[in-house]
Amino acid sequence: MNFYATLLIALKALRVNLLRSALTMLGIIIGVAAVIIMIAVGSGAQEKVESQIKSLGANLLIVFSASTSHGGARSAAGATHTISEDDAYAIARELPDYLVGAAPALRGSGQIVAGNSNWSSTFYGITPDYFEVRAWTLADGRYFDPAEINGAAKVAIIGQTVATSLFGDESPIDQVIRIRNVPLTVIGVLASKGQSLSGNDQDDVVLMPISTARNRVLGATVLAKSRSVGSISIKARDGVDLKIAEEKIRDLLRQRHRLQPGQDDDFNLRNLTEILQAREDSSRVMAMLLAAVASVSLLVGGIGIMNIMLVSVTERTREIGLRRAVGAKSGDILRQFLIEAITLSLIGGLIGVLLGSLGAELIGELAGWPIRLSPFATALAVSFAAGIGIFFGYYPARQAARLSPIEALRHE
Template identity: 45%
Template sequence: MPIYESLKIALRALRANLLRSFLTMLGIIVGVSSVVAMVAFASGAQREIDRQIETLGANVLMIVPELNRGADAKAGLYQAAILRESDADAIDVHVPQVIATAPSVRAELQVIHKSRNTWVTVNGTTARYFPIREWPLSRGRPFSGKEQSNGGKVALLGADTAEKLFGDSEPVGQTIRILSVPFEVIGILAEKGTSGAGRAQDDIIFIPISTAQRRLFGSANMVHRGSVDYILAKASSTGSVKLAEREITSLLRQRHRIQASRSNDFRIVDPAALMKAQHAASRTIGWLLAGIAGVSLVVGGISIMNIMLVSVTERTREIGLRIAVGARSKDVQFQFLMEAVLLCFLGGMIGLAAGAGVAFAAGKLAGWPVFLSPLSLIGAVGLASAVGVFFGFFPARRASRLDPVTALRGE
């Protein structure tokens, strides 16, 4: 029997009992929609983590000061930790796996332009910070060497800060005030988006570190004027990150004169490694949830098998008549198998639309990242059809093995 003819007969059989057909498909609909929604959330979270990893820059290590528990550890006493610009210079010189470093200081300060003002993170650093973070300028220019060494009053604005202070007007060449100190805007950074901690990376201002230490942050603390809040170090390759971390640890322990019995007064963080671990955990949880949701497909498949067995019993005379007029056993088997697959396919398509709708609606309301790949959509419908083949095979085979004489006698 041609496939087209089998499809027409299958559709006619399903239309004859619309309510029963819909209730039979319900398990498939719930299963497919659950799988689609869970995979959409998991894929969206993974893509967001991948994007955040890219915003960090490749092979970047962050060195931050950490309170050091000293000889009076039992009394809960700690020694203050300090990182200095000279530590960054030493890493540049003595750690061959590191190709660039950038010391930085930062604080939340009020920034003013004419009648507009906002509180923003002001980061004092060097021009090497931006190649390390792979953060290009959308327009303007970076700090010059003279501006870095002489404390030039120049600033680079993040995209969000530029929007808040200048709106639609051109910021480059304009003047802003930070703690009453005037700064010329020399460039606007390209958009970075949010970080892994959910922080808006574009709501920021960069100034030369010498300017920050002399005119803004260092004025209140003459003793620690050369200290920095953190140091970024870029390794030459992904494979050299761990070795660079060990070499930096050894060098800084030596420079800080830390005894063997004492812990480090600094901490080295590999942001990309943390984000990748989060990526793996998100993927595992996503597929686990999708697997749990997939149980609904099995339940739906069992329901289809039961209904198809009932259908075989109800249509015994029809089966006997078909065989009597020349239908082969494989034609009968194919016909019932087509009905089971059609039930699952239609249920899969409805579940696909429902799952996509739920995923995007929930993502929009809750602010969750959602992504539906064509492969996952095809896979969901294909899985539903496979369930139809698997659970429809036994009823179809049973129908094909009916004796025509016995079947024609049935009521």
């Protein structure tokens, strides 16, 4: 008997017991759908971390004053700021073989006013190196020129969130904003970056020359009265061991700050790229674990197929005997029952892919999570479902094929 005829007989047998076939597929459907959802959510989380790494800039190290919290968020008037612009320039000057640049930054926050609109945001006083070190690019306008940096010019570059909140669809270029009653002309708009590692909106920012922030905006604060800064962003060269770069920077700063052996650092040095890559690895492992857990449902579905097929063999013993009596070979019987098992698994797998894709999109929409549906993962899930059908369907198929025609015909 050829394969096509065997396939038709197998499909007809499945149609006769349609409800049983549907219930048998349920385990496979749930298993495949769960695998698709877990992989989509896990891959989306991994993609989000990858985008955060790119948004920070490659090989990024950041030095914080010991008195500031993460990100330099705390800049109280009475705080002691232990790093300075001169530290940043010394790092760039003394370690050119290890670093692309070192960019000091002053940080503050307040109401940004434009006409009748206002928006609460964060502002940074920066040097030109900040754009390259932190991987900032412009969507519109231009960068600061040297004269503006050195002359405390009243100019600013704003993020996408600030631009939209203050100006809507209108171009912000050449518009005037006010920060702490200081008028600043907008000369550029930053390209969007999205959320940071801590979940903050990186596009909700205003950049200005560091001299402008120090001399005009911050006023009579500690940061304005000295050359202290809240943070120094440092970009290591490609191929440089970041651990070695960290040691070089730490040794240089300890020497400049005249710290004795055994004395604690008066600054914090963090490798943000390493932190993000560790999170990416964790996301990848979590996605694999979730997929493995979901795969248990597939195994349960496979066991269900085996049980139902064994019951089917028992119920159809006389049918098997009749087919053997009229010339069907044991191989034909084996193929028929194996095709039935594989068909159940494949149909269940395809339905599971559809439901899993819809479920993943729904979860992403409701929870606001990034979702990435991988064609490879989809093909893998369907192939795994087919493999489950072959593995768990073979034993019942073999049992059917080994039935004696005479004994089968005697079966009541």
